[in-house]
Amino acid sequence: MKNSYETISAKIKNIKEEGSNSKLFTLERPRGFEFGVGQFVIVSLPGFGEAPISICSDPNDKKSFQLGVRKAGKVSSEIHNLKKGDRVGIRGPYGHGFPIELAEKRNVLLVAGGLGLEPLRPAILEIIANRKKYQKVQIFYGAKTESDLLFSNEYDNWLKNDINFNLCLDNPSGKFNLKCPFIEGLVTVLFEKIPLAPDPIAFLCGPPVMYKFVLEKLNKAGFKDEDIFVSLERRMNCGIGVCQHCAIGGKYTCKHGPVFSWADLKEYKGGYNII
Amino acid sequence: MTENQFQNFIKFLQKDYNIYVPVKEASEVVIKRIESSVDVEVIHELPLHGWKKFLMPSCHAMFNFDKEKLDYISPVVEAIHELPLPQILLGVSTLDLRAMALYNQAFEKDPWYQDIKKKTIIIGQSLAPKDKYSFWIEKFEEDQLEHLPFDIFIVVKPDNKDKYKIFTGSEDGQRLLDKYGDKNYEHADYVGPNREEGFDKRMNDVREAMKNKHNQKIWDDLGRRCIECGKCTIACPTCFCFDIFDTPTKEKNQGTRERSSTSCFYQEFSEVAGANPQASKNKFLKTTAERIFFWYEHHFVRMPDDYGVVGCVACGRCSKVCPVNIDIFKEIRKILGQLEVK
Numbered sequence: 001m002k003n004s005y006e007t008i009s010a011k012i013k014n015i016k017e018e019g020s021n022s023k024l025f026t027l028e029r030p031r032g033f034e035f036g037v038g039q040f041v042i043v044s045l046p047g048f049g050e051a052p053i054s055i056c057s058d059p060n061d062k063k064s065f066q067l068g069v070r071k072a073g074k075v076s077s078e079i080h081n082l083k084k085g086d087r088v089g090i091r092g093p094y095g096h097g098f099p100i101e102l103a104e105k106r107n108v109l110l111v112a113g114g115l116g117l118e119p120l121r122p123a124i125l126e127i128i129a130n131r132k133k134y135q136k137v138q139i140f141y142g143a144k145t146e147s148d149l150l151f152s153n154e155y156d157n158w159l160k161n162d163i164n165f166n167l168c169l170d171n172p173s174g175k176f177n178l179k180c181p182f183i184e185g186l187v188t189v190l191f192e193k194i195p196l197a198p199d200p201i202a203f204l205c206g207p208p209v210m211y212k213f214v215l216e217k218l219n220k221a222g223f224k225d226e227d228i229f230v231s232l233e234r235r236m237n238c239g240i241g242v243c244q245h246c247a248i249g250g251k252y253t254c255k256h257g258p259v260f261s262w263a264d265l266k267e268y269k270g271g272y273n274i275i
Numbered sequence: 276m277t278e279n280q281f282q283n284f285i286k287f288l289q290k291d292y293n294i295y296v297p298v299k300e301a302s303e304v305v306i307k308r309i310e311s312s313v314d315v316e317v318i319h320e321l322p323l324h325g326w327k328k329f330l331m332p333s334c335h336a337m338f339n340f341d342k343e344k345l346d347y348i349s350p351v352v353e354a355i356h357e358l359p360l361p362q363i364l365l366g367v368s369t370l371d372l373r374a375m376a377l378y379n380q381a382f383e384k385d386p387w388y389q390d391i392k393k394k395t396i397i398i399g400q401s402l403a404p405k406d407k408y409s410f411w412i413e414k415f416e417e418d419q420l421e422h423l424p425f426d427i428f429i430v431v432k433p434d435n436k437d438k439y440k441i442f443t444g445s446e447d448g449q450r451l452l453d454k455y456g457d458k459n460y461e462h463a464d465y466v467g468p469n470r471e472e473g474f475d476k477r478m479n480d481v482r483e484a485m486k487n488k489h490n491q492k493i494w495d496d497l498g499r500r501c502i503e504c505g506k507c508t509i510a511c512p513t514c515f516c517f518d519i520f521d522t523p524t525k526e527k528n529q530g531t532r533e534r535s536s537t538s539c540f541y542q543e544f545s546e547v548a549g550a551n552p553q554a555s556k557n558k559f560l561k562t563t564a565e566r567i568f569f570w571y572e573h574h575f576v577r578m579p580d581d582y583g584v585v586g587c588v589a590c591g592r593c594s595k596v597c598p599v600n601i602d603i604f605k606e607i608r609k610i611l612g613q614l615e616v617k
């Protein structure tokens with residue numbers, strides 16, 4: 001019997017500062033390790049514990065994969081102390097990510113708030129790798145301030161690949177020489193300023209408050225609930241739908257999620273607001 | 276078997292096993308390891324704290340670790356603390372067998388649970404508790420046996436000379452009886468937890484109502500009464516939520532990864548790590564009402580959806596231990612719309 005809690009070892013090939021308080025780890029991709037857009041792994045750091053972290057790199061890259069880790073809890077803080085060449089345990093990948101196959105031949109809208117850009121980056125990279133498969137692609141990305149921005153050296157490349165990238169900063173410091181233009185305010189202001197491509201499929205990832213307002217905007221813009229996909233964060237221990245920490249209604253964030261269609265999510269919530 | 280033959284059989288089993296059995300003690304029924312000199316009495320009453328700690332210790336080591344390497348640790352069951360022998364759980368009611376069926380499904384691929392199961396013989400019995408919750412409990416019929424997981428089952432017929440009618444449900448059970456030299460048993464092959472017509476209709480109605488007829492008044496009321504002590508989750512034979520955490524030793528990079536049972540009523544249960552120091556923002560079950568709804572949802576929605584088994588076996592333990600007298604059967608009737616919600 002395969003023990004689901006056993007981990008495989010992955011070597012850290014590179015570490016880079018990315019945004020504030022957060023680092024981008026490039027790891028060797030273990031043999032047979034395949035992942036989809038928006039899936040996550042559980043990283044094990046014996047002595048400190050385990051933490052779910054979404055994979056933020058291109059699924060087409062067969063040699064390595066990347067994890068963006070913000071210092072938040074015990075495990076993530078300890079991950080920050082690791083050095084190039086160190087090894088970590090991983091298990092997974094887990095869950096259902098963004099259904100990128102449904103975006104083929106369609107207009108695509110990606111909405112990210114803060115760290116939410118991480119699980120969406122695989123979608124962006126996949127779109128660039130197979131650009132012809134997708135129609136008009138728009139990104140709405142909101143961050144607090146310039147220093148929080150993730151992957152800022154890649155925006156040029158996204159633009160070059162005919163991706164309509166739109167940035168807003170809630171609290172710009174003006175201290176950085178940001179090449180990319182931005183709008184001041186929360187991600188919702190982008191909906192007021194930027195015209196949406198017709199009938200798109202939307203992938204969302206951000207903090208719960210962002211969902212509340214963005215869903216309102218999408219609803220007003222006439223999006224169908226089945227065309228909206230949302231990635232959720234929950235506490236997780238087992239990663240395989242047993243321990244109950246990540247349950248939402250009748251489903252588990254680790255197993256049926258972390259990405260849910262808004263149409264399904266609406267059904268799951270019983271009497272409670274899930275976001 | 277007659278009373279005498281039964282007692283002899285138990286004494287025979289004691290040579291190779293630690294035997295645990297529910298025993299009446301003052302006002303409570305507790306599970307105790309029996310001494311070889313005493314006769315065993317099969318009783319109606321359920322032990323207040325059920326069998327789950329014998330099948331899933333409330334805390335156990337999963338792995339020893341050394342740097343990033345994990346080494347599997349075999350679980351240590353209750354029995355081994357007392358004598359290093361495998362265990363027999365004797366006198367398990369049909370209710371608790373149903374709870375075990377659910378555990379078997381939930382931990383089907385869990386190596387620690389399966390390791391413990393391998394060292395455990397389960398002997399069920401037909402007597403049902405006679406208390407105020409009894410109306411939820413199905414009367415025992417022999418045709419239920421193929422839906423209950425056990426190694427040996429004893430149907431108790433108090434008025435017969437052959438007081439105990441013996442069934443086997445596994446090869447282990449057959450082997451023990453053959454070894455003892457009693458061929459006078461029937462075999463009931465386990466065909467799965469549910470009858471052909473699906474699971475218990477009454478419980479299915481609760482599932483439907485939980486999913487589709489949310490009445491916020493019920494949960495607001497429970498939210499006001501419940502004090503989030505978590506006693507119900509500890510007592511309930513089907514509750515199994517757990518945490519996984521590491522305990523380092525003084526040696527650098529060494530220690531154990533452990534699993535311990537937890538309760539959805541505890542504050543940390545739904546917390547995620549976050550840079551935001553306002554913890555409430557990083558917690559997904561925010562109110563008592565949400566927590567108790569989550570608990571009911573696990574039993575009546577997720578357990579049936581995940582395992583095809585109802586998550587409540589109607590033992591009444593949660594209600595017995597609740598310090599604020601929340602009676603699950605009253606609440607179920609409210610959920611079903613059979614009792615007015617004030």
Ligand code: SF4
Nearest residue numbers: 511587588590591593
């Ligand atoms: S009656 Fe209460 S304790 Fe017993 S199985 Fe149902 S929910 Fe659990």
Ligand code: SF4
Nearest residue numbers: 501502504505507597
């Ligand atoms: S035992 Fe009663 S008060 Fe305690 S958590 Fe359960 S329902 Fe709430």
